[in-house]
Amino acid sequence: MTRLSTGWKRAAAVALASVSMFSVTAASALEITVWCWDPNFNGATMKEAAERYAALHPDVTVNIVDFAKADLETKLQAQLASGTTDGLPDIVLIEDYGAQKYLQSFPGAFEPLNDKVDYSGFAPYKVELATVNGQTYSLPFDSGVTGYFYRSDLLAEAGFDAAALENITWDKLIEIGKAVKEKTGGTLLPIDPNDAGWLRIMMQSAGSWYFNPDGSVHIADNPVLKASIETYQRLLAAGISKPVAGWTEYTGSFTSGDTLSTFTGVWMTGTIKANADQSGKWAIAPLPALDGVEGATNASNLGGSSWYVLSSSAEKAEAVDFLAEIWGKDVDFYQKILVNQGALGSLLAAREGEAYKASDEFFGGAPVWQNFSDWLSAIPAVNYGIFTNEADAAVVAQIPNITSGGNIDEIIAAIDSQVRQQVQ
Amino acid sequence: MSNPLALLGRVATYALLIIAAFVSVFPFLWMLIGATNYSADIIKGKVTPGTALLQNISVFFNSVDMPRILFNSFFIAGVGTALTLLISSLAGYGFEMFRSKFREKVFGGLLLMLSIPFAALMIPLFIMMANFKMINTYQAIILPTVASIFIIFYFRQATKAFPHELRDAARIDGLKEWQIFLYVYMPVMRSTYAAATIIVFMANWNNYLWPLIVLQTNEMKTLTLVVAGLTSAYTPDFGVVMVGAIFATLPTLVIFFLLQRRFVEGMLGAVK
Amino acid sequence: MAQSGLARNEHLSGWLFVMPALVLLGLFMIYPILWSLWMSFQVGRGMAFSFGGFTNIMRLTQDPVFLRALTNTLTFLAIQVPIMLVLALLFANALNDSKLWGRGLFRTAIFLPCVTSLVAYSVVFRSMFAQDGVINQFLMFAHIIASPIPWMADPFWSKVVIISAITWRWTGYNMIFYLAAMQNIDRSIYEAAKIDGVPAWARFWYITVPMLKPVILFTTVISTIGTLQLFDEPNLIPSTPGAPSDSTLTLSLYIYNLSFKFMPSFGYAATVSYVIVVMVGILTLIQFLAARERRT
Numbered sequence: 001m002t003r004l005s006t007g008w009k010r011a012a013a014v015a016l017a018s019v020s021m022f023s024v025t026a027a028s029a030l031e032i033t034v035w036c037w038d039p040n041f042n043g044a045t046m047k048e049a050a051e052r053y054a055a056l057h058p059d060v061t062v063n064i065v066d067f068a069k070a071d072l073e074t075k076l077q078a079q080l081a082s083g084t085t086d087g088l089p090d091i092v093l094i095e096d097y098g099a100q101k102y103l104q105s106f107p108g109a110f111e112p113l114n115d116k117v118d119y120s121g122f123a124p125y126k127v128e129l130a131t132v133n134g135q136t137y138s139l140p141f142d143s144g145v146t147g148y149f150y151r152s153d154l155l156a157e158a159g160f161d162a163a164a165l166e167n168i169t170w171d172k173l174i175e176i177g178k179a180v181k182e183k184t185g186g187t188l189l190p191i192d193p194n195d196a197g198w199l200r201i202m203m204q205s206a207g208s209w210y211f212n213p214d215g216s217v218h219i220a221d222n223p224v225l226k227a228s229i230e231t232y233q234r235l236l237a238a239g240i241s242k243p244v245a246g247w248t249e250y251t252g253s254f255t256s257g258d259t260l261s262t263f264t265g266v267w268m269t270g271t272i273k274a275n276a277d278q279s280g281k282w283a284i285a286p287l288p289a290l291d292g293v294e295g296a297t298n299a300s301n302l303g304g305s306s307w308y309v310l311s312s313s314a315e316k317a318e319a320v321d322f323l324a325e326i327w328g329k330d331v332d333f334y335q336k337i338l339v340n341q342g343a344l345g346s347l348l349a350a351r352e353g354e355a356y357k358a359s360d361e362f363f364g365g366a367p368v369w370q371n372f373s374d375w376l377s378a379i380p381a382v383n384y385g386i387f388t389n390e391a392d393a394a395v396v397a398q399i400p401n402i403t404s405g406g407n408i409d410e411i412i413a414a415i416d417s418q419v420r421q422q423v424q
Numbered sequence: 425m426s427n428p429l430a431l432l433g434r435v436a437t438y439a440l441l442i443i444a445a446f447v448s449v450f451p452f453l454w455m456l457i458g459a460t461n462y463s464a465d466i467i468k469g470k471v472t473p474g475t476a477l478l479q480n481i482s483v484f485f486n487s488v489d490m491p492r493i494l495f496n497s498f499f500i501a502g503v504g505t506a507l508t509l510l511i512s513s514l515a516g517y518g519f520e521m522f523r524s525k526f527r528e529k530v531f532g533g534l535l536l537m538l539s540i541p542f543a544a545l546m547i548p549l550f551i552m553m554a555n556f557k558m559i560n561t562y563q564a565i566i567l568p569t570v571a572s573i574f575i576i577f578y579f580r581q582a583t584k585a586f587p588h589e590l591r592d593a594a595r596i597d598g599l600k601e602w603q604i605f606l607y608v609y610m611p612v613m614r615s616t617y618a619a620a621t622i623i624v625f626m627a628n629w630n631n632y633l634w635p636l637i638v639l640q641t642n643e644m645k646t647l648t649l650v651v652a653g654l655t656s657a658y659t660p661d662f663g664v665v666m667v668g669a670i671f672a673t674l675p676t677l678v679i680f681f682l683l684q685r686r687f688v689e690g691m692l693g694a695v696k
Numbered sequence: 697m698a699q700s701g702l703a704r705n706e707h708l709s710g711w712l713f714v715m716p717a718l719v720l721l722g723l724f725m726i727y728p729i730l731w732s733l734w735m736s737f738q739v740g741r742g743m744a745f746s747f748g749g750f751t752n753i754m755r756l757t758q759d760p761v762f763l764r765a766l767t768n769t770l771t772f773l774a775i776q777v778p779i780m781l782v783l784a785l786l787f788a789n790a791l792n793d794s795k796l797w798g799r800g801l802f803r804t805a806i807f808l809p810c811v812t813s814l815v816a817y818s819v820v821f822r823s824m825f826a827q828d829g830v831i832n833q834f835l836m837f838a839h840i841i842a843s844p845i846p847w848m849a850d851p852f853w854s855k856v857v858i859i860s861a862i863t864w865r866w867t868g869y870n871m872i873f874y875l876a877a878m879q880n881i882d883r884s885i886y887e888a889a890k891i892d893g894v895p896a897w898a899r900f901w902y903i904t905v906p907m908l909k910p911v912i913l914f915t916t917v918i919s920t921i922g923t924l925q926l927f928d929e930p931n932l933i934p935s936t937p938g939a940p941s942d943s944t945l946t947l948s949l950y951i952y953n954l955s956f957k958f959m960p961s962f963g964y965a966a967t968v969s970y971v972i973v974v975m976v977g978i979l980t981l982i983q984f985l986a987a988r989e990r991r992t
Contacts, residue, residue, distance in 0.1 A: 039487070065642050068653045070937075074956040078637045081547055081960050084554030087640040101959055193849050194940035245848035246935025248660060249827055252467055390958050393761070397942045400851055418760050422958070433896060437790045441798075444787055445805035448868065451820045452808065454830065458823065466823050469830040511716045518713025522706055527714065537725055539976035540732075541925045543951040544969030547962060548731035549724065571720035574918075601709040622811065630814035632928065651815040652932070655822075662823055669816030680811040684804065691876040 030060045032319050033089040034307075035076070037069040041267065042093055042141070042305065045337040049326040052333055056325070060318055065089065073098065080106040085312030090319040093141070095305045096129050097200075101386040102308075103132045110137045111309040111316060116324045123346040125381035130306055137308055139323040140346040142267060144304035145376040146201055148173075149254070149272060150261035152283035152364055158183040162364075165285035167298050170202075170231045173288045177240030186260050188240040190253035193403060196395040197302055200388075201263065202228035205300035206293045207380035210391035210419065215383070217423065219391070220416040226408060227293045233402050263287055265302040266372050270342035272362075279362045286375060299378035304346075344372055387423045394418035455673070458666035466662040480663040488650055488668070489642070496562075497647040498675070500635075501628040504566040508624045509617060512572050516579025517605060521591070531580075534573045542633060550637060560640040569628060575620055582616040582690075583609075618683040619690025626676050647672050736970055738963035745963055752967035762968060764942050765950040768855070772946065773923045776859045781915060783867050785908075788874035789900055803875070807868035818932035821861045822848075825933075848934055851943035858944050861929050866922075870915045877911040878904065913987045920979050924972050927952065947972055 034050075036042045043066045050062035067075065072093075079088055080102070094102060103110060112135035119127045122140045130138030148165065155165075158180040165176075177188035191198075203209055208224035211217060219225055235241065242259055244250045251268075253259045255275050262268070272282060286298040307327065309319045326333055327347075334350035337343040350356065351373040359367045394415045401411050458466045459481075461474035519531050549568060550559075558564040586609060594604045610617070635646055645653075651668040654660060680687070739748030756762055790796070791803050809817070824830050825847040832844040847853045881904065889899050905912075927948035931937045938945035938953075947968060954965035 065640070066653075068655075070957075071636055071653065075637060075640075077956045077960060078546065078550055081955075081962070082551045082554055084551060084559070086554050086557065087559040089640075105959055192935075194934075194936060243846050243849045245827065245846065245940065246822075248467060248662075249935075252464065256464070386959055393942070393953075393958075396940075397761070397764070400941050414760075421755075421759055422761070424755070430896075437793075437796070440786065441790055441802045441806075444783075445802050447864065448806050448809050451817065451824065451864070452812070454824060455816065455820050458820070467826050468828045469824075469826065469833040471830055471833075511720065515714045515717035518710055522710025522713065524707065524710055527710060530714075530718070534721070535980075536973065536977065537721075537729065539921050539924070539973050540729055541927070541948045541951060541969050541972050543927065543948055543955060544732045544966055545725070545728035547955065548728035552723075552727065567720065568724035571717040571724070573721070573725075576717060601713075605713070626811055632814060648813065648815050651813075651819070655815065655819045655932075662819070665819050669813065669819055672813035673816045676811045676813060677808075680808075688803075688872060688876055688879075691872050 030315065030318060031063050032060060032091060032315050032322060033063045033065060034091040034093075035065050035067065035072055035089045036093040037066055037072050039066045041270070041341055041343065044341050045141075045343050048337055048340070049322075049330075049333060052330060053322050053326050057318075060322070062322070069095070076102070080109050085310070088310050088312055090310060090313040090315050091323065092308050092310065093305050094138075094308055095303060096126070096144070096301075097303075097384050097388045099130050099138065099306065099308075100132070100384055101389070103130070103137055104386050109311055111311045111313075111320065112137050113139060113309065113320060113324070116320050117328050121328075121348055123348065123376055123379070125301070125379050126304070126306065126346040128381045129384055130308075138306035139308075139327045141306045141327070142304050142343050143346045143372075143376050143379075144265035144267065144302040145344065145372050145379060146205075146263060146265055146287045146300045146302050147372065147375065148261065148263045148285040148287055149268060150283055150285065151254075151257070151278075151281055153281040154184065154186055154257070154260050155180060158186070162283055162285065165283075167286055168288050169291045169296075170235065170288045171291050174235055174238045174240065177235075178238055180260065181240055187242045187258070188260050189235070189242070190244045190250050190259045190262060191236065191241040192244050192246065192250050193399050194245065194396055195250075196392045196399075197264070198232055199225070199228050199395055200392075201287065201300045201302050202231065202290055204380060204382050205287060205298070206290050206296045207382060208295075209382040209384060210388065211383060211385035213383045215385050217416065217419055219419055220412055224290070224293055224295075226412060227290050229402060229408055229411065231290060233405065233408065236403055237405065265304065266344045267303065267342065269368070273342070280364060282362060283364050283366065284368055284371065286371075295380070297378060297380060299375040299380070301379050338369060344369065344376070346376070348377070387419065390422040391415075391419050394422065452673075455666055455669050458662060459670055461663055461666075463660070463662040463664075466666070476663050480661075480667045483661065483664045484667040484671075487654075487664070490671075492643060493645060493647050493650055494671075496644060497629065500562055500565050500631075500646060501625055501675075503562070504569055504628040505621060505625045507566065507570045508572050508575060508628075509620055511570050512575035513579040513610075513613075513617070513620070514605065515571070515576045516581075517583050517609060519576070520580045520583040520586075534576065538573050546634070546637060549634075553638060559638060560644055561638075562644075564638045565631065565635050568634070569631070572624065572627075575624060578620060578623075579616065582613060586612065615686040615690035617690070618686035622676075622680055622683055622687060625679055629672075629676055732966040732969060735963050736966035740961075740963065748963065752964050755964060756967065756971070761942065761945070761950060762947075765945045765947045765968075766971070768942075768944065769924060769926065769946045771855065772859065772862075772926055773920065776862055777916065777919045777923055779859070780863045780867050781870060781912070781919065783863070784870035784915070785874055785905075785912075787867070788871045788878060789904060791871075791875055792878045803871075807872060809865045809867075810869040812865070814928055815932065817861070817865060818929065821857065821864075822933050822935075825857050849940055851941055854934060854940055854944050858929050858933060861933060862923070862926070866919070870919070873911050873915055874908060877908050881907050909987060913983060916983055917980050920983070921976055924976055924979075 034046055036046055043064055046062070046064050050064065053060060053062065076092060114136055117139060119136055123143060126140035126143065127136055130136055130140070150165065152162065160176055160180070180186050180188055203224055206224045208218070208222060210219055210225070242253065244253050251271050254262050255272060287300050289298045290296040307323055309316060309323065313319055331347070331350050331353050334345045334347055335353040335355035337345070338355045351370070356369045356373060357367065358369070359365050397418065398411045398415055457471060457473050460477040461470055462476045465474060519527060553559055553564045590608055590612065591604055594608050599607065630648060632648055632652060635649055639645055639649065651665065651672050654665045654668055736752060737747060737749060738745040739751050740746055787806055791799055827844055827846060827849070831847070832841070835841045836844065845853055847857050885903055886899060889903060925948050926946045930944040930946050930949050934940070934944055938949050951965045951968050954961045954968065
């Protein structure tokens with residue numbers, strides 16, 4: 001790139017420094033800065049971890065900075081792209097879908113942790129998604145293991161109990177939705193027409209993705225993707241869903257009883273339990289499976305994120321040690337964040353703890369965490385690749401056509417061509 | 425006025441203005457009402473005041489370090505506005521009062537630069553700020569906005585109305601060029617400055633994308649960033665967001681009402 | 697001798713006055729512009745790129761997302777700018793009547809939206825246009841619609857929301873320009889026309905509008921530039937930027953996605969931004985020519 005001559009640059013820097021009104025306060029020697037995005041969820045868990053580490057190492061303080069998730073991603077990308085490390089944190093939280101994008105487009109920006117962390121103790125799919133050329137860069141954090149959350153009281157009115165929802169397929173769920181509609185008039189699902197989460201859930205449940213393990217586009221010739229879109233179109237055509245716009249309307253829809261259920265990641269548990277008056281009226285079933293697809297399972301994932309250490313960090317050794325000590329080993333810590341934040345970590349040893357074995361009256365006394373842990377270990381590992389955002393955007397652009405009953409082959413061809421165009 | 429057609433026109437005019445005024449003011453009322461309601465009620469379109477005001481305010485103040493955030497916002501917008509007015513009015517005055525062919529060409533070039541979207545300039549600007557060691561500083565936000573092409577245009581237009589006799593008289597009295605600007609031009613053009621103050625302060629106060637990239641720590645965030653952060657949480661509490669929105673709106677409103685009388689006068693000069 | 701000394705002094709003063717601004721613009725505007733111009737001929741991902749000549753320009757023609765963003769942006773431009781400027785002109789004309797009761801009040805009320813804070817206004821609009829929000833409730837209460845309009849879930853209605861929002865925010869701003877200009881028009885022209893029995897609409901059309909031509913041109917150019925760069929509203933009002941299904945995706949938002957959301961593709965993003973520059977250039981030229989033609 002064009003570089004200004006050094007002398008000129010220095011002169012300008014001096015000139016600007018002289019008008020400098022405030023200077024950045026230098027970070028104290030042992031402060032670890034962490035970027036994350038939800039002060040009530042991942043921020044709170046990090047705070048708990050920081051307190052535990054501080055008890056062992058009083059000289060280290062952890063400074064947690066939270067931004068909106070989209071804002072954090074913008075900042076991180078702008079900063080990494082500029083090639084300057086000034087102002088980067090020591091640890092950053094990255095959503096799993098974006099992990100490979102950052103790791104591959106900014107080689108050397110993140111620190112491999114293989115020497116410090118025993119990855120055999122974590123859910124395999126979480127490890128795989130943060131691995132490039134045999135090096136693993138993340139400390140795996142929360143899982144997005146999916147479940148089918150439903151109002152057991154309202155579905156029971158239509159004659160469906162827990163057994164009727166155990167390990168079913170999507171077409172069975174559509175039938176249930178129709179029967180519920182007929183008997184009670186209730187709407188089964190809220191659907192956000194601007195979200196491609198359903199497709200990611202369905203594809204991964206059968207071990208497939210937009211991309212092949214080698215990173216090449218796998219859309220036009222992908223039977224799982226086709227079956228998923230067909231299923232989604234049938235679901236919409238069945239008249240058992242209600243359109244919602246955005247997260248607030250979506251969560252508001254099923255927590256207010258306007259719709260009866262949703263399929264989503266385990267992290268939704270906290271949002272649902274926030275409505276204490278609905279205790280005992282909810283239950284969680286495994287995710288429905290795709291029909292007639294090879295490798296279809298009742299387990300999948302939506303979202304989830306992991307911690308990464310920046311190679312540029314001045315406190316790299318402490319940051320790695322902090323993650324390895326608390327996040328990599330402390331089973332008791334995982335019990336605490338499970339209870340307080342509903343955060344289901346991916347450390348397998350944690351599931352032997354007390355909190356994981358407890359049953360939850362809110363969900364009719366079911367051992368929900370044990371169930372989620374079982375489903376977690378069954379999630380098929382897929383390679384999210386580096387272009388998941390681009391592929392999602394291409395799918396979302398076609399949702400109006402899917403909704404209006406358009407020809408699936410044409411829709412898939414359109415998605416395929418947009419993705420191929422975008423990844424060139 | 426006895427003409428029935430004129431009367432009809434009069435009624436139509438009032439109807440138009442009343443509707444326009446209502447539509448313009450309603451969102452402000454909605455914001456005030458929203459601050460008194462619970463999040464769930466706001467989403468449901470509840471139009472009556474609720475009882476959650478104190479709770480919303482206390483949640484807001486507990487989650488935001490308001491003194492610090494307000495200081496950041498006022499410092500950036502205040503210093504930014506003062507510098508922008510000075511530097512850009514100097515340039516507008518210079519372009520209009522001292523004509524040269526070459527400067528006219530430079531001026532023409534500025535117009536085209538107005539049309540470049542900021543998103544395209546962010547990365548090089550960021551690299552530059554990093555080289556100057558100015559990431560996470562106030563000056564990184566203020567400096568790029570100080571020479572505002574739009575405000576230079578605005579002052580150049582307004583300067584066309586500045587009476588040349590005043591300048592000639594001042595020269596005869598032996599004032600230097602900078603003294604003429606400072607002691608004659610600026611006081612005479614105070615309405616123009618008032619109008620520009622509103623426009624520039626508003627732009628600085630609302631600046632979002634660039635501060636988002638450059639500011640790295642919680643202590644440096646502006647109110648605009650904080651409120652935007654509240655809205656994009658997983659489960660935003662709209663009641664609390666409305667409280668934040670009111671605080672984010674108040675300063676620009678106050679400045680507008682303080683300078684309102686001079687404002688239309690100031691715009692007048694710019695469109696001659 | 698004295699004359700040339702004065703001229704030199706004049707020349708020097710001219711530069712001294714504009715120099716601070718030019719230095720800052722050179723640093724914070726021209727340098728980044730040149731960087732992005734150079735980038736627009738580079739291809740590649742992240743920070744690994746190479747010279748690609750016109751590859752990026754070719755890519756534009758085959759990119760469905762770019763074409764969608766371009767169509768949306770031009771739709772916003774073609775619909776929003778005329779609506780806003782006509783409304784501004786009407787309001788200004790109504791308020792220009794010195795006998796009008798509550799003149800200052802109306803003027804302040806209509807101007808108020810443009811001094812609101814950007815984030816405040818986005819969140820207020822987002823909540824007003826929610827599925828069960830106050831707008832739908834009002835329309836249903838007034839029996840204008842039978843069932844709620846899915847404002848932000850529908851490709852058509854989401855555009856309507858964005859257009860309403862921008863119009864709400866900037867109509868008063870443009871109105872002030874017109875109002876100020878109208879007060880420069882000599883009252884006696886209107887009085888004379890009135891005595892000759894020229895009706896109000898004709899006075900507006902044949903006196904006010906032609907006299908305002910320079911201001912109308914100015915506001916048109918400024919609004920065109922603003923709308924072609926439209927970013928804040930489609931970024932903050934929909935549930936996710938550009939939602940639903942890219943129906944509010946603008947060119948600026950696409951540039952932002954290409955740089956900061958997708959695998960960074962700065963070269964191509966820079967190319968898209970120069971599309972905006974070229975369009976502004978062409979449209980401004982057309983507007984100037986149209987204004988000049990009508991004069992003869």
